[in-house]
Amino acid sequence: MAFRILRPDSASVWKNEEIIKRYPRYKGIIDGSQIARYLIAKSVECDFNSEDSIKDLEKLLKEKSIKFNELLKKDTEELKDLKIASKSYINLAEEIANKYLENCIFCERQCQVNRIDGKKGFCFISKDSYVSSAFLHMGEESVLIPSGTIFFQGYNFGCVFCQNYDISQAWKGKRDIEDIAQKVDVKQLAELAEKLVDRGAININYVGGDPIPNIHTIVGSLDYQKSNICQLWNSNFFLTNKSLSLIIDFMDFWLPDFKYGNNECAEKYSGIRNYYDIISRNHKRIHDEGSGEICIRHLVMPNHVECCSKPILEYVAKEIPKCVVNIMGQYRPQYNANKYPEICRRPSSEEMAEVKNYADVLGILYRPVS
Secondary structure: OOOEEOOOOOOOOOHHHHHHHHHHHHHHHOOOOOOOOHHHHOEEOOOOOOOOOOEEEEEEHHHHHHHHHOOOOOOHHHOOOOOOOOOOOOHHHHHHHHHHHOOOOOOOOOOOOOHHOOOOOOOOOOOOOEEEEEEEEOOHHHHOOOOOEEEOOOOOOOOOOOOHHHHOOOOOOOOOOHHHOOEHHEEEEEHHHHHHHHHHOEEEEEOOOOHHHHHHHHHHHHOOOOOOOOEEEEEOOOOOHHHHHHOOOOOOOEEEEEOOOOOHHHHHHHOOOOOHHHHHHHHHHHHHOOOOOOOEEOOOOOOOOOHEEEEEEEHHHOOOOOEEEEEEOOOOOOOOOOOOOHHHHOOOOOHHHHHHHHHHHHEEEEEOOO
16 A cells, blocks of 8 residues: 655654553554554445445445454554555445435434535535635644644534634625635545645644535545545534444544533524534544544633533543543634623633633543643
């Protein structure tokens, strides 16, 4: 299997022994001692055709996931000898993703519109994917920089306090998407990723908006990427079980949001139903079934320590203890937050201290990334 191995000087990035314990494969990819999951997936042969039913393809996907996870147990030298399959696990996932587009169920809004025919659901994205920017991000968590960040259009939340509202919401129905973003196909997206690698990125960071509406393009691009680099999913994580199954074996690192500790706050401020149930389910899957190398971002909101921050931390400590949590104080009352007096201020220093102290009590690792 031919691929490029990256060996950047990571001494300034990896200083904390606990971080190394939590992220062994990610560090191994950076150091060149491990192989990115998507490259291994390219060796898994899949016998299917486009006329197969979704049910049959989904069954095959489960079978190949088992095969893939068996391969993960091999050492790096054995994996280097694997041959790229003519029709691989990645091709299978892309085929299923494109079929889901005909009745879109990528996110848990499950709009079920035919995006192939140009219909648009809440995310306002048809079958095409649009990138608003792609650059080396130096403002991410310390273990992630320099991060090869690719910002996609399309968002499935309606957060009243959104700080990226110009990308996620404000343009909908007002501007042509091609005026504010570049349309990309699978090959063009792969080229963007490889250019970021050339510039020194230590991961490819899919974000937005949100990457969820663009799963088909992201998965398809993996067939054309060549570098041994961490694939990173940076998302609100409001995706269905079926769409998570399309990416769970390909992503080396997970950077999910965990905004609300209950369903009621999520519906009030982001227009989302069953948020906590869905997000906690998805976090549990990537912790137990995926790479398990996760950094949760929790944005502390004013007046939401008891109802949101503490329940989230309790869930992490009990159900997904391998996670690292970035306890974020960057909340600012933007967009339409002025309509909600209780969140129309920044979190106080007392609130931030209370959340961090609670994380300490629960034994949650947060300091190296917060």
